[in-house]
Amino acid sequence: MNAPLAKEEAFLQFLLRMGDNTLILGHRVSEWCGHAPVLEEDIALANTALDMIGQTQMWLGLAAEVHGPGKSADDLAFLRDAWDFRNVLLVEVPNGDFGRTLMRQFLFDAWHSIQLGRLMKSSDERVAAIAEKASKEVAYHLERSADTVVGLGDGTEESHRRMQEALDYLWPYAGEMFQSDDVDAEMVKAGIAPDPASLREEYDVLVSRILNEATLTIPESRFAHKGGRTGAMHTEHLGHLLTQMQWLQRAYPGAKW
Amino acid sequence: MYAQMVKSEATQDDPEQLAAFQARIDAGEKIEPKDWMPEGYRKTLIRQIGQHAHSEIVGQLPEGNWITRAPTLERKAILLAKVQDEAGHGLYLYCAAETLGVSRDEMTEMLLDGRMKYSSIFNYPTLNWADIGAVGWLVDGAAIMNQVPLQRTSFGPYSRAMIRVCKEESFHQRQGYDAIRKMAEGTPEQKKMAQDALNRLWYPSLMMFGPSDKDSVHSAQSMAWKIKMNTNDELRQKFVDQTVPQAEYLGLTVPDPDLKWNEERGHYDYTDPDWSEFFEVIKGNGPCNTDRLAARNKAWDDGAWVRDGLLAHAKKKAGRQHAAE
Numbered sequence: 001m002n003a004p005l006a007k008e009e010a011f012l013q014f015l016l017r018m019g020d021n022t023l024i025l026g027h028r029v030s031e032w033c034g035h036a037p038v039l040e041e042d043i044a045l046a047n048t049a050l051d052m053i054g055q056t057q058m059w060l061g062l063a064a065e066v067h068g069p070g071k072s073a074d075d076l077a078f079l080r081d082a083w084d085f086r087n088v089l090l091v092e093v094p095n096g097d098f099g100r101t102l103m104r105q106f107l108f109d110a111w112h113s114i115q116l117g118r119l120m121k122s123s124d125e126r127v128a129a130i131a132e133k134a135s136k137e138v139a140y141h142l143e144r145s146a147d148t149v150v151g152l153g154d155g156t157e158e159s160h161r162r163m164q165e166a167l168d169y170l171w172p173y174a175g176e177m178f179q180s181d182d183v184d185a186e187m188v189k190a191g192i193a194p195d196p197a198s199l200r201e202e203y204d205v206l207v208s209r210i211l212n213e214a215t216l217t218i219p220e221s222r223f224a225h226k227g228g229r230t231g232a233m234h235t236e237h238l239g240h241l242l243t244q245m246q247w248l249q250r251a252y253p254g255a256k257w
Numbered sequence: 258m259y260a261q262m263v264k265s266e267a268t269q270d271d272p273e274q275l276a277a278f279q280a281r282i283d284a285g286e287k288i289e290p291k292d293w294m295p296e297g298y299r300k301t302l303i304r305q306i307g308q309h310a311h312s313e314i315v316g317q318l319p320e321g322n323w324i325t326r327a328p329t330l331e332r333k334a335i336l337l338a339k340v341q342d343e344a345g346h347g348l349y350l351y352c353a354a355e356t357l358g359v360s361r362d363e364m365t366e367m368l369l370d371g372r373m374k375y376s377s378i379f380n381y382p383t384l385n386w387a388d389i390g391a392v393g394w395l396v397d398g399a400a401i402m403n404q405v406p407l408q409r410t411s412f413g414p415y416s417r418a419m420i421r422v423c424k425e426e427s428f429h430q431r432q433g434y435d436a437i438r439k440m441a442e443g444t445p446e447q448k449k450m451a452q453d454a455l456n457r458l459w460y461p462s463l464m465m466f467g468p469s470d471k472d473s474v475h476s477a478q479s480m481a482w483k484i485k486m487n488t489n490d491e492l493r494q495k496f497v498d499q500t501v502p503q504a505e506y507l508g509l510t511v512p513d514p515d516l517k518w519n520e521e522r523g524h525y526d527y528t529d530p531d532w533s534e535f536f537e538v539i540k541g542n543g544p545c546n547t548d549r550l551a552a553r554n555k556a557w558d559d560g561a562w563v564r565d566g567l568l569a570h571a572k573k574k575a576g577r578q579h580a581a582e
């Protein structure tokens with residue numbers, strides 16, 4: 001039996017989970033810059049990445065504040081190693097083709113929009129304020145990713161096949177978003193954040209509706225990879241991502257940019 | 258200044274119509290898409306606006322090269338916003354060109370198979386983080402030199418696109434200057450990066466204005482039509498005069514030992530870029546030409562199934578709506 005988590009420590013973990021999700025997914029999406037299938041998608045992908053980096057600044061900014069003096073959002077983003085990251089595995093898997101990128105975005109946006117809706121009622125005003133701002137952006141992300149998943153799922157034979165493959169690959173990563181642990185229990189107790197498991201039903205309804213419209217089949221297995229949001233075991237991909245993202249800060253310690 | 262060496266088309270129209278057209282331009286009137294225009298005017302504009310649009314698109318690549326390595330969250334956000342703006346510029350420039358009777362897909366095909374060009378500057382690499390600052394400061398700075406006068410160009414849609422583009426470009430230039438200033442004032446290593454960026458990008462930036470006036474064969478007709486507002490050398494001089502004091506303020510050295518203020522002319526004397534290098538880049542032999550075009554071709558080819566899929570879905574949806582009515 002673990003010793004109960006101090007509320008401050010649990011709050012910090014919660015903030016890292018929120019901020020690391022948007023940081024890592026924002027990074028992944030930004031890898032598309034200049035390589036999208038059509039100009040409108042280049043713009044939309046850059047816009048989505050930009051929103052997520054903006055949200056990261058807010059979540060990790062608050063995390064740094066909670067962490068104590070002398071830390072900044074940049075320190076958290078650029079100077080932690082992989083085991084300190086608290087994002088779900090879903091957001092760190094490589095982009096794959098455009099279909100996988102948009103399917104991953106949809107599976108994340110659907111959770112994100114529900115989560116932010118709950119966080120707007122958080123007992124912590126700072127959390128509620130960030131959620132309120134982010135939820136407007138995420139409503140648009142979800143609309144766009146859902147439309148694209150439907151368009152490509154119910155498009156040509158090839159686009160359908162690719163979207164089904166994307167879903168089959170990504171589905172085992174969706175479950176981690178709903179796994180609850182001590183950090184979540186503490187957040188629920190404090191009225192700061194909902195129990196992740198409590199979002200599952202609403203998520204399933206939303207995701208089933210869109211994937212059904214997209215003529216795609218949700219895999220039967222409920223198996224879920226895990227280890228990202230606890231930091232216990234990330235994928236091999238995260239280290240490479242951090243190598244790139246953190247390079248300048250690591251190579252030139254203390255420099256101001 | 259994302260259009261270089263745009264060839265003016267000879268025009269074989271009725272002399273009276275031509276004279277009336279020229280009179281409208283001389284009177285400062287805007288030409289709109291449905292107005293009569295000489296075929297040469299239309300073709301030259303397609304080439305010029307298309308080249309400008311392509312430059313915005315290819316220009317995403319050297320900047321995108323650093324998005325994943327931006328050193329702070331704020332810098333990453335600024336760079337993402339800038340690249341997004343540029344893709345947006347590409348979009349409304351393509352729209353302006355489409356009013357002249359060419360589709361975006363046709364122009365894209367011409368970029369991808371090499372029939373249309375983009376600015377030579379984007380065939381140079383971005384090798385250290387200061388390059389991102391230098392691109393904003395120098396490349397956007399050079400672009401603005403040309404685009405500010407083009408807000409008064411005779412073709413209405415192009416003029417209106419330029420008004421919007423200029424607002425965002427001057428913002429980018431200030432952000433670029435701020436990024437490189439931070440480095441010029443930073444650690445010795447950062448200062449070295451800033452100087453290295455200036456060393457590599459100075460002459461390619463001067464090349465953006467196109468060849469020297471004495472070798473610029475297409476200028477006269479375009480200037481009469483007000484689709485080119487200043488000569489290449491005028492704009493280049495203006496750019497040098499504006500940029501040298503900024504470099505001095507940063508404590509950086511412009512890589513031109515003969516650069517000096519000429520009291521009599523009221524301008525800086527400077528060394529021309531190596532024009533043989535410029536013509537090699539235009540021919541396809543710049544450091545990045547092959548990779549840039551390959552990247553754009555790959556994006557287009559890899560994206561074919563996405564475009565086809567979305568189109569097929571739109572048709573199905575329209576068919577279902579039709580059937581339901």
